Amino acid sequence: MKDPYEVLGVSPNASESEIKSAYRNLAKKYHPDNYTDSPLADVAEEKMKEVNEAYDYIMNSRKSGSAGTGGGFNNSYNPNSRYMNVRSLIQQNRLDEAERILDAETEHSAEWYFLRGMCYFRRGWAQQAAQHFQRACQMEPNNMEYRQALNNMTRQQGFGYGGYNTNTGGTGAECGVCDICAGVMCLDCLCRGCC
16 A cells, blocks of 8 residues: 555645545545546546545544554554555455565564554454564563553453452542553463463
């Protein structure tokens, strides 16, 4: 996939309203109704598909980065990343293709472990995802995207919010550092026991 910001003709620092405006203009320009019975219909359809994918990628990336769903990527989009295509494939749920690219890599960087973990996470394989997120965090402890993915995954698996802190006296939605640490330690024990 091309740089999604370039496809929409906006800067990576563009506001959400600027992105939506650019998308609307391109959607009007390449809408299939404009090319009925035209020899350019196929080209316009392909361009419209590219515009839709770019818009979805940007909006999903921004939404998942701010909402912290754990199922996407944060706002640290890097157009120079050698794994940009893999991120795009994962975002589109084309996991087999993403894994083929990752499997072809001989050097396993922190980003490689993170993206492999995202593939496992998307497949619902929490244990493998946790192992890979932990490895990415060990290799780059200051990378908040990797740390957030690990923390969000442990929360979704019941190891975080309210999972261990049963004496809160509240709604069970409170979270402490002990909850997160206990969840990570539990995952670590589970991972070591299965290997």
